[in-house]
Amino acid sequence: xxxxxxxxxxxxxxxxxxxxxxxxxxxxxxxxxxxxxxxxxxxxxxxxxxxxxxxxxxxxxxxxxxxxxxxxxxxxxxxxxxxxxxxxxxxxxxxxxxxxxxxxxxxxxxxxxxxxxxxxxxxxxxxxxxxxxxxxxxxxxxxxxxxxxxxxxxxxxxxxxxxxxxxxxxxxxxxxxxxxxxxxxxxxxxxxxxxxxxxxxxxxxxxxxxxxxxxxxxxxxxxxxxxxxxxxxxxxxxxxxxxxxxxxxxxxxxxxxxxxxxxxxxxxxxxxxxxxxxxxxxxxxxxxxxxxxxxxxxxxxxxxxxxxxxxxxxxxxxxxxxxxxxxxxxxxxxxxxxxxxxxxxxxxxxxxxxxxxxxxxxxxxxxxxxxxxxxxxxxxxxxxxxxxxxxxxxxxxxxxxxxxxxxxxxxxxxxxxxxxxxxxxxxxxxxxxxxxxxxxxxxxxxxxxxxxxxxxxxxxxxxxxxxxxxxxxxxxxxxxxxxxxxxxxxxxxxxxxxxxxxxxxxxxxxxxxxxxx
Amino acid sequence: xxxxxxxxxxxxxxxxxxxxxxxxxxxxxxxxxxxxxxxxxxxxxxxxxxxxxxxxxxxxxxxxxxxxxxxxxxxxxxxxxxxxxxxxxxxxxxxxxxxxxxxxxxxxxxxxxxxxxxxxxxxxxxxxxxxxxxxxxxxxxxxxxxxxxxxxxxxxxxxxxxxxxxxxxxxxxxxxxxxxxxxxxxxxxxxxxxxxxxxxxxxxxxxxxxxxxxxxxxxxxxxxxxxxxxxxxxxxxxxxxxxxxxxxxxxxxxxxxxxxxxxxxxxxxxxxxxxxxxxxxxxxxxxxxxxxxxxxxxxxxxxxxxxxxxxxxxxxxxxxxxxxxxxxxxxxxxxxxxxxxxxxxxxx
Numbered sequence: 001x002x003x004x005x006x007x008x009x010x011x012x013x014x015x016x017x018x019x020x021x022x023x024x025x026x027x028x029x030x031x032x033x034x035x036x037x038x039x040x041x042x043x044x045x046x047x048x049x050x051x052x053x054x055x056x057x058x059x060x061x062x063x064x065x066x067x068x069x070x071x072x073x074x075x076x077x078x079x080x081x082x083x084x085x086x087x088x089x090x091x092x093x094x095x096x097x098x099x100x101x102x103x104x105x106x107x108x109x110x111x112x113x114x115x116x117x118x119x120x121x122x123x124x125x126x127x128x129x130x131x132x133x134x135x136x137x138x139x140x141x142x143x144x145x146x147x148x149x150x151x152x153x154x155x156x157x158x159x160x161x162x163x164x165x166x167x168x169x170x171x172x173x174x175x176x177x178x179x180x181x182x183x184x185x186x187x188x189x190x191x192x193x194x195x196x197x198x199x200x201x202x203x204x205x206x207x208x209x210x211x212x213x214x215x216x217x218x219x220x221x222x223x224x225x226x227x228x229x230x231x232x233x234x235x236x237x238x239x240x241x242x243x244x245x246x247x248x249x250x251x252x253x254x255x256x257x258x259x260x261x262x263x264x265x266x267x268x269x270x271x272x273x274x275x276x277x278x279x280x281x282x283x284x285x286x287x288x289x290x291x292x293x294x295x296x297x298x299x300x301x302x303x304x305x306x307x308x309x310x311x312x313x314x315x316x317x318x319x320x321x322x323x324x325x326x327x328x329x330x331x332x333x334x335x336x337x338x339x340x341x342x343x344x345x346x347x348x349x350x351x352x353x354x355x356x357x358x359x360x361x362x363x364x365x366x367x368x369x370x371x372x373x374x375x376x377x378x379x380x381x382x383x384x385x386x387x388x389x390x391x392x393x394x395x396x397x398x399x400x401x402x403x404x405x406x407x408x409x410x411x412x413x414x415x416x417x418x419x420x421x422x423x424x425x426x427x428x429x430x431x432x433x434x435x436x437x438x439x440x441x442x443x444x445x446x447x448x449x450x451x452x453x454x455x456x457x458x459x460x461x462x463x464x465x466x467x468x469x470x471x472x473x474x475x476x477x478x479x480x481x482x483x484x485x486x487x488x489x490x491x492x493x494x495x496x497x498x499x500x501x502x503x504x505x506x507x508x509x510x511x512x513x514x515x516x517x
Numbered sequence: 518x519x520x521x522x523x524x525x526x527x528x529x530x531x532x533x534x535x536x537x538x539x540x541x542x543x544x545x546x547x548x549x550x551x552x553x554x555x556x557x558x559x560x561x562x563x564x565x566x567x568x569x570x571x572x573x574x575x576x577x578x579x580x581x582x583x584x585x586x587x588x589x590x591x592x593x594x595x596x597x598x599x600x601x602x603x604x605x606x607x608x609x610x611x612x613x614x615x616x617x618x619x620x621x622x623x624x625x626x627x628x629x630x631x632x633x634x635x636x637x638x639x640x641x642x643x644x645x646x647x648x649x650x651x652x653x654x655x656x657x658x659x660x661x662x663x664x665x666x667x668x669x670x671x672x673x674x675x676x677x678x679x680x681x682x683x684x685x686x687x688x689x690x691x692x693x694x695x696x697x698x699x700x701x702x703x704x705x706x707x708x709x710x711x712x713x714x715x716x717x718x719x720x721x722x723x724x725x726x727x728x729x730x731x732x733x734x735x736x737x738x739x740x741x742x743x744x745x746x747x748x749x750x751x752x753x754x755x756x757x758x759x760x761x762x763x764x765x766x767x768x769x770x771x772x773x774x775x776x777x778x779x780x781x782x783x784x785x786x787x788x789x790x791x792x793x794x795x796x797x798x799x800x801x802x803x804x805x806x807x808x809x810x811x812x813x814x815x816x817x818x819x820x821x822x823x824x825x826x827x828x829x830x831x832x833x834x835x836x837x838x839x840x841x842x843x844x845x846x847x848x849x850x851x852x853x854x855x856x857x858x859x860x861x862x863x864x865x
Contacts, residue, residue, distance in 0.1 A: 019793070023772040023774060023775075024772075026774065028774065028775075028790070029774045029779075030774075030779075030780050030781040030782030030786070031781075031782070032781040032782055033781065034781055035732060035780075035781045036732060036781075036783075037732030039732075039777070039778060042722045044723070047723070050646075050687070053542075054646075054647075056646070057651065057760070058646045058649050058650075058651075058686075058760055059646060061760040061761050062646060062686060062687075062723075062761075062762075064761065064765065065723055065761045065762040065764070065765035066722075066723040066765075068765045068768050068769060069722060069723045069725075069730075069762065069764045069765050069768055070722055070723065071776075071778045091650065091651055092651055092760065093651040093758070093759050093760045093761075093805045094759070094801070094804050094805050095759035095760060095761050095766060095801055095802070095804075095805050096651065096759070096760040096761060098769075098801070099761050099765060099769060102769060143796070146796070146800075147792075147796040149792070150789075150792050150793055150796050151789055151792075152789060152790075152792075152793045181788075181789045183785060183786070183788070183789075184786070184788070184789040184790075185786070186789065186790075187789065213786075
């Protein structure tokens with residue numbers, strides 16, 4: 001059976017995007033409301049006068065310099081000077097031309113969503129081609145050769161390596177970035193995400209806790225609280241974070257993740273009143289992360305209602321995918337999962353979400369395999385992904401290929417309890433579809449027993465339903481016995497996957513009964 | 518204007534013997550010259566530039582937020598300071614700076630304020646902007662010669678602890694084939710109590726270094742003002758080859774949210790982004806240099822002189838050695854070598 005998409009453990013870890021995208025999203029803006037030393041009044045009249053008297057390219061570009069530095073880009077004479085340069089490009093330098101163009105295109109707004117709008121699941125095939133990522137790595141290394149002390153280049157390099165699943169290289173590059181720019185929010189947040197991604201939580205927690213910036217930067221306090229929560233520690237920054245949220249000295253967008261992460265702590269500790277209040281504050285001006293967190297929290301606390309589409313938040317594909325899923329809009333959910341993955345190609349969550357949805361609910365194994373192929377680039381030989389891959393292949397009656405995928409899992413690979421159970425069940429499925437029902441049955445029963453041992457009813461029901469379907473399809477003598485077990489699954493169960501699987505099993509059983517014996 | 522003594526000097530022979538032969542239309546509206554009227558003057562066949570101070574102007578204008586007494590005081594101080602500083606530099610072997618040739622006062626009868634103080638300077642062909650041309654025929658040798666002369670002038674000023682603070686294209690004066698630094702009016706001198714000595718920056722914002730724009734000021738006077746001059750020299754190199762100022766180039770490569778007009782955080786928080794913008798600005802600057810022989814050296818010069826963080830500004834060897842980080846000696850040498858290299862290319 002497919003690995004469950006874990007709805008239960010989301011935390012407000014910083015999302016990691018390219019430097020350019022992080023800038024456009026506003027996550028690196030200063031959070032203080034006013035400048036410590038206010039800007040003085042400036043005039044560019046002398047430059048305008050010079051330009052009007054002389055009317056040459058050089059006087060025009062001197063005026064443009066004054067305009068861009070002193071923020072007079074809207075001035076009419078500045079526009080005239082820019083046009084003059086563009087009409088005399090043969091007398092102008094590259095920088096003069098490019099500055100003139102920039103000034104005239106001042107209203108150009110970078111829309112980050114444009115590259116994502118056309119993305120559908122079919123486009124995921126393009127992302128299995130690693131060549132463009134290698135090209136980016138090459139270019140970033142060239143930049144590093146030129147500017148070896150620029151930490152942003154190392155963060156970008158680390159991101160490309162993590163996209164390709166090159167853990168050690170990704171970590172090394174990020175450590176260099178941390179060394180060069182430990183006093184910077186972008187670097188600290190990206191490093192937090194990377195080290196959390198590779199389960200090096202203690203390291204991430206250490207550099208966050210010790211960094212002086214974490215004492216007052218809401219974006220870093222939020223990251224620290226989330227890491228502490230994952231480590232089951234109480235963060236010493238919660239009080240400070242609450243003070244910042246209530247201080248009215250920072251804008252709501254700057255505390256959205258902070259309110260969301262403290263809201264999560266309160267929700268997990270059962271303080272629903274406080275949690276609702278904080279989640280409500282996080283929604284005054286949310287970002288994609290706080291929006292996705294509330295979407296997750298709304299499954300824990302039904303009083304938290306959210307419609308992600310009602311917020312003008314860019315790159316909110318995770319929240320949209322989860323919301324579509326909850327509202328049974330599965331086709332939309334799968335396309336948004338594809339966008340979510342392309343936005344964060346190092347992340348496993350969109351792959352698990354998409355493949356599980358495609359295999360179990362949409363019953364489209366090709367779609368599931370498309371997700372998994374893309375995900376296996378950043379997570380080669382990952383047991384969870386290989387399990388889902390084998391599950392999709394087996395359901396598609398490609399039992400041999402399914403077993404081959406399962407055999408790729410290294411014997412010494414650390415495998416989490418529920419994944420082990422899934423692997424056992426999937427192997428059982430593959431044996432059923434290979435005609436070795438006895439082996440398959442043995443493995444399924446073993447998996448079902450294990451789900452009871454770990455006290456995970458949802459996983460238990462899913463295992464039973466998968467097993468029941470295979471017994472029915474093979475027409476075995478155990479059908480009545482297994483259907484009796486199926487009938488014990490509570491009717492009012494909310495899990496969509498369980499509901500759909502049960503409907504499938506009931507339908508298969510009906511069909512079986514109608515079939516001439 | 519006609520009832521104003523400073524505007525009516527035409528065709529007069531001044532007490533100092535200078536004949537006022539032509540009024541020059543104002544091309545500069547900056548604070549320092551707001552109260553001045555410019556003329557072409559002649560004595561013994563030599564033509565010079567006269568800047569007459571219009572003391573009557575404060576009676577006819579009102580500057581919002583300023584009292585007339587303060588405005589008058591500013592004008593007087595500016596006049597005295599420019600005169601005295603010129604004298605101070607002239608006596609200390611500074612050669613590449615355009616000085617006050619003569620200072621005097623003329624009484625023109627028949628006006629409410631009949632005294633017109635004036636300063637006479639050598640007549641330049643114009644500022645550097647009249648010479649720069651970015652069409653295909655780029656004369657690198659000429660540009661590098663000019664930059665070398667300016668660096669020498671700035672070094673001479675630094676030697677006597679004068680910081681120019683307002684080095685920009687309109688203040689680089691061209692005299693036939695030579696270039697000189699003009700307008701000492703915004704300079705700061707340790708030994709002369711000037712009108713701007715207490716300010717963090719006295720020059721033009723368009724050319725100001727990033728630390729000034731972000732409101733981060735080094736407390737040590739010498740470090741602050743010489744770091745500013747180093748940046749301004751680098752910015753001039755950028756202008757000579759790209760036609761725009763270093764600050765404009767830097768601003769172009771800094772996202773709007775990190776710009777000086779938007780950023781409300783500390784200078785420290787910004788350093789990584791500034792470093793990134795600076796790296797991209799340098800790459801763009803390099804793209805303007807058509808002659809491959811000069812690309813690397815010019816980029817290196819700008820990188821050292823214009824580093825966005827004052828503590829990293831200057832020649833790396835000067836930074837690690839004892840003495841000032843902003844000693845311009847090495848840059849003078851580098852520009853001299855480049856100038857000679859360009860001259861050799863022309864000769865070949």
